[in-house]
Amino acid sequence: MKEAKIITRDLTLHYGQKMALNSINIQIPEKEVTAFIGPSGCGKSTFLRCLNRMNDLIPSVKIKGEIVIDGLNIYQKKIDVVNLRKKIGMVFQKSNPFAKSIFENIAYGPRINGHNNMHKLKEIVETSLKNAAIWDEVKDRLHDSALGLSGGQQQRLCIARTLAVEPEIILMDEPASALDPISTGKIEELIFELKKKYTIVIVTHNMQQAARVSDYTAFFYLGELIEHGKTRKIFTTPDIKQTEEYITGRFG
Amino acid sequence: MRLKNKIIGGAITVSSALSVILIIAVIVIILVVTIIGGKDKLSWEFLTSFPREGMMEGGIFPAIYGTALLVIIMSIAAVPFGAITAIYLSEYAHEKSWLAQTIRFAVRTLATVPSIIFGLFGLGFFIQFVGAGMDNWFLGGQLKWAQPNILWASLTMALLTLPVVIVSVEEAIRTVPRELREASLALGATKWQTIWKVVIPGSISGIMTGTILAVSRGAGEVAPILFTGAAYSLATLPTSLSDQFMNLGYHIYVMSTQSSNVDQTLPIQFATTLVLLMLTFTLNLTAVLIRSRLRRRVK
Numbered sequence: 001m002k003e004a005k006i007i008t009r010d011l012t013l014h015y016g017q018k019m020a021l022n023s024i025n026i027q028i029p030e031k032e033v034t035a036f037i038g039p040s041g042c043g044k045s046t047f048l049r050c051l052n053r054m055n056d057l058i059p060s061v062k063i064k065g066e067i068v069i070d071g072l073n074i075y076q077k078k079i080d081v082v083n084l085r086k087k088i089g090m091v092f093q094k095s096n097p098f099a100k101s102i103f104e105n106i107a108y109g110p111r112i113n114g115h116n117n118m119h120k121l122k123e124i125v126e127t128s129l130k131n132a133a134i135w136d137e138v139k140d141r142l143h144d145s146a147l148g149l150s151g152g153q154q155q156r157l158c159i160a161r162t163l164a165v166e167p168e169i170i171l172m173d174e175p176a177s178a179l180d181p182i183s184t185g186k187i188e189e190l191i192f193e194l195k196k197k198y199t200i201v202i203v204t205h206n207m208q209q210a211a212r213v214s215d216y217t218a219f220f221y222l223g224e225l226i227e228h229g230k231t232r233k234i235f236t237t238p239d240i241k242q243t244e245e246y247i248t249g250r251f252g
Numbered sequence: 253m254r255l256k257n258k259i260i261g262g263a264i265t266v267s268s269a270l271s272v273i274l275i276i277a278v279i280v281i282i283l284v285v286t287i288i289g290g291k292d293k294l295s296w297e298f299l300t301s302f303p304r305e306g307m308m309e310g311g312i313f314p315a316i317y318g319t320a321l322l323v324i325i326m327s328i329a330a331v332p333f334g335a336i337t338a339i340y341l342s343e344y345a346h347e348k349s350w351l352a353q354t355i356r357f358a359v360r361t362l363a364t365v366p367s368i369i370f371g372l373f374g375l376g377f378f379i380q381f382v383g384a385g386m387d388n389w390f391l392g393g394q395l396k397w398a399q400p401n402i403l404w405a406s407l408t409m410a411l412l413t414l415p416v417v418i419v420s421v422e423e424a425i426r427t428v429p430r431e432l433r434e435a436s437l438a439l440g441a442t443k444w445q446t447i448w449k450v451v452i453p454g455s456i457s458g459i460m461t462g463t464i465l466a467v468s469r470g471a472g473e474v475a476p477i478l479f480t481g482a483a484y485s486l487a488t489l490p491t492s493l494s495d496q497f498m499n500l501g502y503h504i505y506v507m508s509t510q511s512s513n514v515d516q517t518l519p520i521q522f523a524t525t526l527v528l529l530m531l532t533f534t535l536n537l538t539a540v541l542i543r544s545r546l547r548r549r550v551k
Contacts (some may be wrong), residue, residue: 038532086440096431098450109439165439
């Protein structure tokens with residue numbers, strides 16, 4: 001296993017009175033793809049949203065334990081959440097481009113970081129779109145509205161938008177669940193490319209997808225991390241019976 | 253039993269039809285009467301000239317000008333203030349916090365206060381308190397601000413239209429999907445950057461709707477400006493914030509109550525009413541169109 005990028009220690013999360021995550025301990029390796037699988041409501045998305053402190057936006061959420069990224073507990077008081085989120089990009093289940101042009105969507109993050117030099121911005125936009133494998137499809141209409149793109153293109157645009165901020169980690173929350181098989185295939189190829197440079201954590205409902213794209217797989221059930229290990233092992237010889245039952249489709 | 257249902261059903265049908273007819277009839281009668289009464293008088297000259305011969309001749313230009321100036325100054329005051337309040341309520345305040353609930357209660361109450369009360373408040377607060385204070389502090393007691401003028405009238409009108417602005421802007425802000433805010437925050441934007449670059453551009457048509465509705469309300473109201481700045485008749489247009497102004501609604505009131513020869517002023521009155529009606533109809537129609545476009549976009 002490569003060096004751990006993200007380590008959690010006894011991470012517990014409550015929505016009001018209800019416990020959603022129970023004492024999660026996991027190590028997520030650097031520059032690999034880790035997939036979170038499990039039935040709906042098992043806490044995998046909630047856990048993903050802890051990693052960039054997106055759950056901060058929900059007032060009823062209470063979190064205990066630690067998440068350590070690059071040796072730093074991100075739930076420390078002195079952590080600047082805004083800077084943290086620059087380092088940890090996120091791609092959402094439903095593609096969510098801004099009602100702006102393709103160019104402005106990608107330039108949004110760099111602009112926020114104070115890049116206003118048009119030459120530099122153009123460069124960032126082009127690189128990001130190329131790295132997200134969508135440049136050829138949009139290079140002639142950078143100034144058209146992003147909302148005119150197809151669902152799959154929008155999702156790759158959102159990935160490009162994330163890349164433009166130069167994060168180290170990319171969190172993906174069921175990024176292909178609303179897409180057709182061809183678009184899904186493109187996203188999966190992209191993930192394969194991106195893991196050379198980025199640590200990727202992907203939540204997915206689709207077991208084949210987890211098996212195809214990930215190096216490590218974590219199985220969540222009822223707010224607990226049941227099993228975590230190499231994807232090949234989880235899908236062939238899991239240690240725990242629940243994991244096997246879920247993977248073979250006996251529940252979930 | 254079936255007979256009884258039929259009778260009830262029939263009664264409901266007939267009474268709803270009657271109400272609809274009544275409402276439409278009222279609108280049609282108002283329009284037809286004003287158009288017939290005023291159409292001969294309405295002309296380019298009528299819109300662009302001053303009243304003459306004790307308002308029995310001439311046009312209504314100063315009243316149109318004053319009304320326009322009033323709603324412009326009013327919007328400059330009401331729209332930013334209302335928009336900021338709406339942003340606070342929907343983005344910063346906790347739904348159940350004491351402050352947010354107090355503001356909401358105040359906004360709802362403000363919307364139900366009779367407009368003449370706003371007029372009295374404007375007189376007491378802006379003229380006798382703020383204006384008199386300004387005169388005492390800055391002008392050594394010389395009378396300038398402690399009397400009715402277009403500034404105080406506009407600010408009073410702004411208070412009246414504030415609830416309209418707050419409610420429509422808040423409604424528009426709430427239609428900006430959570431996913432877009434999350435996208436912005438996930439890219440490392442601060443909350444304020446998200447509001448400024450995503451939420452406000454996303455609700456711009458709602459802000460415009462609110463502004464237009466406020467303007468149309470302000471253009472039609474008379475009571476708030478009665479004591480705070482509207483003038484019976486002026487020989488010149490207002491040139492400073494401390495000048496009084498003429499106003500379409502007030503002009504109609506003046507002509508219908510103060511005229512020495514009603515028969516002669518009647519066509520002018522009708523024509524003035526027609527101008528005011530067309531102004532508010534157009535504004536409301538624009539607001540409705542913008543709003544329906546906004547609704548479509550949300551779906």
